Amino acid sequence: MHRTLTIPDIVQLIFAEFRTTGSIPDDIHPPDLAALASLARTCTMFRDPALDLLWKYQDTTQNLIGCFPADLISETQHEQLIVANQESDAESDPSDAEDVEAEMGDIMSRNFNPFKFSVKTLHLLRPITNEDWTRPLLYSHRVKTLNLLRVGGLGAASAPVFFQICSSVPEEHVFPNLEECQISPTPIAQCIQFLISPRIRRIALYFTSVQGLDIVPTLAERCPLLTQATILVSNVSAVDSVSAFVRNLVRIKDLHVQNLDERAFEHLRHLPTLTALHLEDPVVPAEALVPIDQITSSSHSYSSLRFLHFGSTTVERVTAFINTIVNCPLEQLYIEDPDESVSTTADASRRLYSSLAARCTPSSLQEIKVGPGFRADTDLIADPVTGPTLRHLFCFQNLRAVYIDQPFGFDLTDVDIIDLASSWPRLELLSLSGTAHVPSRVTLHGLSVFARYCPALRCLQMSFDASIIPASNPSESRPTQTTLARIGVAHSAIRAPAAVAGFISKIFPNASVATWLDVEVEAEHMEYHIRWSEVNRLLWEFSRGRRFVMTFVCVIIITLCAE
Incomplete structure (x- = not known):
């Protein structure tokens, strides 16, 4: 036996083999419970380690309740209806068959998908004593993670009984060693104080x-x-x-x-x-804003913040929060699932990017994601985002991923793309998309600069004009970039699929083209889609041809070396 390992260490290693394979945590795929239960009954040496792992993660209160004496608690079970995608109360508890039938008819008329789940109602048969807790506490001390988010389990009628059970615990906490918990309090809101522990x-x-x-x-x-x-x-x-x-x-x-x-x-x-x-949806008070003229090199706020995420809000509110930041070493900024009722204009984007440049450490920011969700209002006419607006972000030269969904689109030129690519040499993902179909002024020449300046770029999504093929210059060597695997072309204009495929294949030999159609598409865009699909087919043919040639050359070399 290795001198650094004790018997309990070896037992723990044995039990680790009963976890599901892979790196998925136990709270998603628990260990083999049946095997652990068998081990716990095998011998004294195995009992405690097996029970520790068996009870470590709990996603229901039923296991604990089942440890109480049979003459203390009784259970009744009934089915409860839940309606998916319903904005009002998701759960309903019809009292009789007519209510169920009426609700089902209403559900079907709106194309909702109802399903039923079992709900248990607890009934206390007698007063609870300290002796009743002897067996439950033997196991509750082993619980480290509690997840009470799933649908089903205890119904609202059980809340008073469950409160009596929790409040009668002889110790201060039901789960004294709990380190992590996720709870949707209804219907056990009043019991949270007994479930949590100081170790969380x-x-x-x-x-x-x-x-x-x-x-x-x-x-x-x-x-x-x-x-x-x-x-x-x-x-x-x-x-x-x-x-x-x-x-x-x-x-x-x-x-x-x-x-x-x-x-x-x-x-x-x-x-x-x-x-x-x-x-x-933060509403930052005006008093919290830090004027730009008060920022010095030695002043800081959010001095350790690396990741900043916003949900259901507007760019204006995000900008207001950014204006409370001073010299922040932010690495990731995500603005996801924003408020669709408010459109994001180019001017609002300019203010956001300008604030980021002024408030964050230039060398720290690595990822920016804005959208999807900001959708253009059909009654609102606004300008697309132009090069000068994006230039506020060019100071962040360590950016690896930029995803911006701008509802009114982008109006960029080859010069803008050259400056963008040269400013972000570490770029791995770039997506500049929008709802509005703005004719692009970026040509295939602008597309080719990514091969020169962005060697790590793996995925590119933006509109460009592929109608004109740049003339080849014998005196100028055209760079080749083999990392790029996917080019999302959106509604890019194109005339000659074969010529475009040949141009892209020479610069990005491993790239494929992704094109898609909106629900409502103009005839011109349908034609573009067909042509880009042909480009993608040709790129695959070119790639297969190169692989064949490489294989043939390798066979020849191996044969010559063998001789």
């Missing part, structure tokens, strides 16, 4: 109402080791509760909330541990 490092609570919100302001004191927290509430009145929670955080590294008040934002600005921040 990661917590996620998803509230569909204000019920249970009273615990949120005290979470930081109850869980002093928190490093990752998600608190999402569908009610806008929760800002005060969530802000009070945030103001007491001292170790947090990753935070996901919807909105905060001024004092909470101020606390986060000076928190040295915060590295990732997710905001759904």
